Amino acid sequence: MSYTTAFNKVRQAIQGAVKGSGVVVSLAEGGAIGGASPKNIVNRITRGGQGGVQIEQSMKARAAYAAPIALAVAGVIAAL
Secondary structure, X not given: OXXXXXXXXXXXXXXXXXXXXXXXXOOOOOXXXXXXXXXXXXXHOOHHHOOOOOOOOOHHHHHHHHHHHHHHHHHHHHHO
């Protein structure tokens, strides 16, 4: 499975966890230390230097959906 496919599965899982809440879920790409950059700390600590997952959450998402988001992401990772 490609990283893009895996990231899209994570995005879709989080969207399902916050469905109907108004919380926006998106993939961030590009930038000096963007998600795919080898300079991003989440990639520097992975095997092969790529494929790390960094999730940034609004206060609303963190306060109301922390557990559902974590379970959604864990479900995707467990299935890889």
